[in-house]
Amino acid sequence: MITANLSIRGDPMQPKAETVRAVNRLTRRWAGAQAGVESTVFSSPSLWPLLALLADPAAGPARQELEEAVGVRADRAIRMAHDLLDAFSSIRGTRTALGLWTAEDLSLYPEWTLRLPTGLTGRLDKDPAVSRKRLDAWAAEHTDGLIPSMPVQVDDATQLVLAGAQLVRTRWLRPFTDTLLWPQEGPWRDRPLLGLHRTSSLLDRLAVVGTPSGPLTVLKVLGSTGVDVHLLLGPAQWTPSEVLAQGIDALHGEAVTGDRLPLGEPGPGVSVTDERGFRPDRPQLHVTTTPFRIEAHHDLMVQAALYGLVTASDGSSGHFPGIGPSPLAVQRAAQSALAVFDAKGFESAAVSAVLAAPGSAPPRRGYPVRRLTAPVDRPFGFLTVHRTSRLVLAAGWVADPVPYPEDDRR
Incomplete structure (x- = not known):
C-alpha cells in the first residue's frame, strides 16, 4: 500500500x-x-x-x-x-x-x-x-x-x-453568530432558516467579478490555516455549473472589491449605501449566509x-x-x-x-457611513481555495438550507 x-x-x-x-x-x-x-x-x-x-x-x-x-x-x-x-x-x-x-x-x-x-x-x-x-x-x-x-x-x-x-x-479568523434568516424572495422565500451572520470593516472580503455572462459576487471567508472558502452568488437565472465555472475563472481574473464598489446594487445580492450616524465610524460589511453539510x-x-x-x-x-x-x-x-x-x-x-x-432607509443626518450588505439567501456555489497558490481543494453547490430550529422560534 x-x-x-x-x-x-x-x-x-x-x-x-x-x-x-x-x-x-x-x-x-x-x-x-x-x-x-x-x-x-x-x-x-x-x-x-x-x-x-x-x-x-x-x-x-x-x-x-x-x-x-x-x-x-x-x-x-x-x-x-x-x-x-x-x-x-x-x-x-x-x-x-x-x-x-x-x-x-x-x-x-x-x-x-x-x-x-x-x-x-x-x-x-x-x-x-x-x-x-x-x-x-x-x-x-x-x-x-x-x-x-x-x-x-x-x-x-x-x-x-x-x-x-x-x-x-x-477555523474562521472571524467566526459567525447564529441568526434567523428569512428570505423574502427566491427559491428559499418565506422559509425560516438557520443563518450565520457577521459584521466586518474589511470591505475587500467582498468582490464583484465581471464575467462574459454577467456579474458574479464572491465572498471570501478566511480560514486560520491559509485555506479560505469562497461563497459564489450569480444571477438567479445562472445554472450551478455556470456559477462554479465562472467562480473558478474569477480566481485569476479582475475583481472590484467592496471598498471600490459604487452605490446601489453592483452585484448579485449586494447592496451598497451611505448611511448617517451620530459619530464617525468605519465602513461596515454585513454578511448573512446559511450553514451546510x-x-x-x-x-x-x-x-x-x-x-x-x-x-x-x-x-x-x-x-x-x-x-x-x-x-x-x-x-x-x-x-x-x-x-x-x-x-x-x-x-x-x-x-x-x-x-x-x-482486459477483455432612516433620516439622513450626521456622519456618512458606508454600508455593504450581502445576504446569501438563495442557492449558491462554494470553492475551498488555498489562499496563496489558488489551488481549488473542493467545490460544490448548496441547494438545501438548514431550517431554523422550532424550539428557538417559540
Missing part, C-alpha cells in the same frame, strides 16, 4: 503554477458538467493524482484521453503528481494519502512502481470481503472517519486498486469522457502496458465527498478510487 500522509508541517512549499492550472482545469471541467440543481461537493485534488499515475503507463487512445483529462503530457504526469502531493505538506490542516493495492498474482513493472510517490505496493486478499474491510478502514483512517468506506467495492475480478484521500480543516457520491463512469476513462474502461483489451505484462482495463471509478460549513469553520473530505480488472 502506498501511503503518503502529509499532515506534518513542512517547508513553505507551493504547488507549481502549471500543476495548479492542470488541477483547477479538471475542477472546471467537472463543475461545467453539473447538470442538476441539487446540493453536491467534489474534489479534483483527490482524483487528479490517480488519473496522472494512470496516464503515464497508458497507451493508444486511452493515453490520449487521460492526457486530455489531466491537462498535461503523460510523460510529465507522475512528476507533477509528486509536486502536488509534496505541496500539501505546507498547507496546515490538510492531509492527503495515496494507496495502491494489487492482486497477489499481478506482476508490476519496476519502471512504473519506482516512480510512484513511495514505491511501496500492498496486496489485495484472495477473499474480496477481507479486502473491502481493509480498504474501508484505510478510507476512514485518512479522513478521520468522515468518509467511512471506499466509494467502490472490489470483487473477484479486481486486480488493482488506486485510491486517493484528502482531508481539509480550517453536504455529502455526495460520484460514479465517475457515468461521465467517463470527462475523466479520460472511455477507452480505458473498454474491457475488450488492455490499455496500461506500462503497469505490467497483464492486460488491464478500468473496472470502476468513483468518489465520495463531504463538506461542512458552520459558524466556527469548515471541513471537507474526499476519497477517490479507480479499480482495474483484466
